[in-house]
Amino acid sequence: MSSQATAATIGNTPTVQYFPRRKKRISGRSIAVLVFLTICALFFSVPLYVVVVTSFKSMDQIREGAIFSLPYIWSWDAWDHAWNHACSGIRCNGLKVGFWNSVSILGPSLVLSIVLSMVTGYALALWNVRWAGPFLFILFICAFVPFQIIMYPLIVMTSTVKIYGTVWGIAVVHAVLAMPVLTLIFRNYYKDIPTEIMSAAVMDSGSFWKIFVEIIVPMSGNILIVVLILQITSIWNDYLIGVTFGGLNSQPMTVNLANLVTVSTGTTNYAQNMAGALLTAIPPLVVYFAVGKLFVQGVTAGAIKG
Amino acid sequence: MPQVSFEHIVKSFGAVTVLNDLNLRIDDGDFLVLLGPSGCGKTTLLNLLAGLLEVTDGRIKIGEREVTDLEPKDRGLAMVFQSYALYPTKTVHGNLKFGLSASKLPADEIEKRISWAAKLLQIEPLLNRKPAHLSGGQRQRVAIGRALVKNVEVFLFDEPLSNLDAKLRTEMRLEIKKLHDELKQTIIYVTHDQIEAMTMATKIAVMDGGVIQQFGTPDEVYEEPANLFVAGFIGSPAMNLRKASLAKNGALIEAVFPSGVRLDVSDYRFADAPEDGAEIIVGLRPEHFGLPEDVTNAAGTFELPVRYTERTGSDATVFLEFENELLALRIAPDKTSRFKSGGQATVGFQRNKANLFDARSGRRI
Numbered sequence: 001m002s003s004q005a006t007a008a009t010i011g012n013t014p015t016v017q018y019f020p021r022r023k024k025r026i027s028g029r030s031i032a033v034l035v036f037l038t039i040c041a042l043f044f045s046v047p048l049y050v051v052v053v054t055s056f057k058s059m060d061q062i063r064e065g066a067i068f069s070l071p072y073i074w075s076w077d078a079w080d081h082a083w084n085h086a087c088s089g090i091r092c093n094g095l096k097v098g099f100w101n102s103v104s105i106l107g108p109s110l111v112l113s114i115v116l117s118m119v120t121g122y123a124l125a126l127w128n129v130r131w132a133g134p135f136l137f138i139l140f141i142c143a144f145v146p147f148q149i150i151m152y153p154l155i156v157m158t159s160t161v162k163i164y165g166t167v168w169g170i171a172v173v174h175a176v177l178a179m180p181v182l183t184l185i186f187r188n189y190y191k192d193i194p195t196e197i198m199s200a201a202v203m204d205s206g207s208f209w210k211i212f213v214e215i216i217v218p219m220s221g222n223i224l225i226v227v228l229i230l231q232i233t234s235i236w237n238d239y240l241i242g243v244t245f246g247g248l249n250s251q252p253m254t255v256n257l258a259n260l261v262t263v264s265t266g267t268t269n270y271a272q273n274m275a276g277a278l279l280t281a282i283p284p285l286v287v288y289f290a291v292g293k294l295f296v297q298g299v300t301a302g303a304i305k306g
Numbered sequence: 307m308p309q310v311s312f313e314h315i316v317k318s319f320g321a322v323t324v325l326n327d328l329n330l331r332i333d334d335g336d337f338l339v340l341l342g343p344s345g346c347g348k349t350t351l352l353n354l355l356a357g358l359l360e361v362t363d364g365r366i367k368i369g370e371r372e373v374t375d376l377e378p379k380d381r382g383l384a385m386v387f388q389s390y391a392l393y394p395t396k397t398v399h400g401n402l403k404f405g406l407s408a409s410k411l412p413a414d415e416i417e418k419r420i421s422w423a424a425k426l427l428q429i430e431p432l433l434n435r436k437p438a439h440l441s442g443g444q445r446q447r448v449a450i451g452r453a454l455v456k457n458v459e460v461f462l463f464d465e466p467l468s469n470l471d472a473k474l475r476t477e478m479r480l481e482i483k484k485l486h487d488e489l490k491q492t493i494i495y496v497t498h499d500q501i502e503a504m505t506m507a508t509k510i511a512v513m514d515g516g517v518i519q520q521f522g523t524p525d526e527v528y529e530e531p532a533n534l535f536v537a538g539f540i541g542s543p544a545m546n547l548r549k550a551s552l553a554k555n556g557a558l559i560e561a562v563f564p565s566g567v568r569l570d571v572s573d574y575r576f577a578d579a580p581e582d583g584a585e586i587i588v589g590l591r592p593e594h595f596g597l598p599e600d601v602t603n604a605a606g607t608f609e610l611p612v613r614y615t616e617r618t619g620s621d622a623t624v625f626l627e628f629e630n631e632l633l634a635l636r637i638a639p640d641k642t643s644r645f646k647s648g649g650q651a652t653v654g655f656q657r658n659k660a661n662l663f664d665a666r667s668g669r670r671i
Binding site (some may be wrong): 196197200201203206207218 | 353358377385406452
């Protein structure tokens with residue numbers, strides 16, 4: 001009869017449920033890990049705490065020097081001043097000018113840099129490109145060239161084509177500088193697309209752009225999120241390209257912030273500086289919180305075969 | 307009507323030459339199976355025809371059209387891949403439609419073809435699903451559908467059934483055969499599965515080492531293998547191949563095995579007049595053995611110790627020991643009781659069924 005019982009068990013495998021076993025007691029090792037993680041968290045959050053509370057304090061309270069104390073009166077004055085009235089050079093219209101400049105720089109820079117690298121990566125990974133190997137190698141080397149070295153030639157080039165000092169000038173420079181790394185990212189991602197899908201597409205359509213738009217782009221969701229976050233952060237936080245190529249009218253928010261912090265007459269208004277810094281840092285933070293989960297999925301996508 | 311021909315095809319990858327001066331002609335409406343072990347060059351040949359690889363030398367013609375230098379999409383071919391190669395982000399409908407994207411057809415004609423193919427393959431209820439939500443068999447149907455909508459005259463199949471389970475494979479095999487009977491297109495089908503080849507093909511080209519070893523109908527390839535490779539590759543269990551020498555005595559010609567057992571091969575159709583004492587290899591198909599009462603007028607009789615029996619349901623394979631090697635023979639399952647492991651058994655070999663090969667060249671004599 002035992003053989004029958006075995007057969008029955010094999011026939012209906014009971015549904016197996018996995019659940020984390022409850023730990024009987026906390027071991028010494030996990031306490032050490034917890035302590036370490038807490039210290040790490042404090043390391044990052046204490047300065048942030050100081051910045052936030054300072055931005056709400058009055059100058060009188062700041063001068064008392066107790067940087068950890070909470071504001072006696074919570075005041076939005078510093079925030080209002082930083083956003084609406086802070087001076088950048090001789091103009092005192094606040095950071096909002098720079099904010100909108102940054103927004104208008106972000107759009108074209110993102111589109112230009114991502115589209116350029118995506119198409120290049122697609123061509124290198126999935127089509128027979130002559131000299132693809134050497135090209136990739138040169139691209140890889142370019143990723144290590146510091147921007148400062150090629151800054152002057154880039155200024156000459158952009159002014160020759162009359163885009164120096166415009167949003168488009170900044171966008172082109174962003175696209176060029178991001179291309180090596182982004183192309184490598186896209187190329188490696190597209191290398192994992194099964195060759196048979198590409199063969200089928202080549203037999204079905206044969207058109208470089210049609211296959212790209214209809215087959216490849218829809219398959220790029222994961223990697224696009226990763227690249228989008230990388231690029232939004234790096235373009236928004238950029239200072240050097242903005243200050244060099246933006247001229248007087250297209251300077252991004254980071255440049256305004258730097259002017260606000262460094263060039264001030266009289267006393268340094270710490271509250272305004274802190275508020276300005278927070279205002280500048282908020283957009284990338286929002287992006288992280290909004291798509292952070294997708295970012296992690298994108299980074300690990302393809303790590304395990306489905 | 308198209309006739310596919312390969313003329314003096316050479317294909318090298320760097321220093322490695324995979325195909326060297328290969329010639330093959332496939333008639334219109336044929337179901338050609340390229341059969342061979344992995345790495346024999348069969349998929350390379352198919353990819354050359356599809357245009358996914360470029361020939362190093364030689365010409366490929368479809369009908370009177372030389373296609374050697376044409377783009378894949380312009381060759382008038384459709385291909386079904388082993389891994390289905392469906393576009394994962396498109397629905398079934400989108401997949402079929404993309405198959406027509408190179409042909410500048412009006413929208414209503416495209417829809418007409420899609421619904422025709424969907425009906426033929428019974429995938430109509432699946433048209434709005436994504437490939438991830440289909441089973442293996444359904445995906446395979448969609449892949450075939452994507453080839454069908456193109457309405458071309460030559461279809462290429464690259465091991466399309468190897469990813470399916472045994473039952474589905476049998477079903478799809480029949481279905482592809484049915485499609486060929488209905489549509490009459492030329493099909494070139496690559497596989498390493500001899501059962502697929504035997505059941506579906508009208509012509510088989512057996513390949514090994516980049517060379518076509520034999521080209522013929524399934525029956526020719528099975529019953530009269532051209533050389534030792536084909537003899538050993540086709541048939542399961544494999545043909546028993548044993549060394550022997552020819553003994554000529556007037557009209558009587560016998561194959562004499564080292565142990566002295568004799569097999570009458572007088573009625574074998576020799577290509578050239580046989581020489582006395584020639585070293586040969588005798589090929590004996592397992593199913594041509596039988597119990598003495600079933601094989602009247604046997605060409606030879608073997609009395610051998612029984613080693614193993616294997617039953618597969620519909621029939622059974624018995625392994626006897628003959629000259630220190632196993633000799634496989636196939637018998638009806640109800641006769642297995644006559645073969646007791648460790649005991650002795652007497653079996654006869656049917657007249658006019660042996661295959662003889664030259665021991666040195668390996669060619670059929």
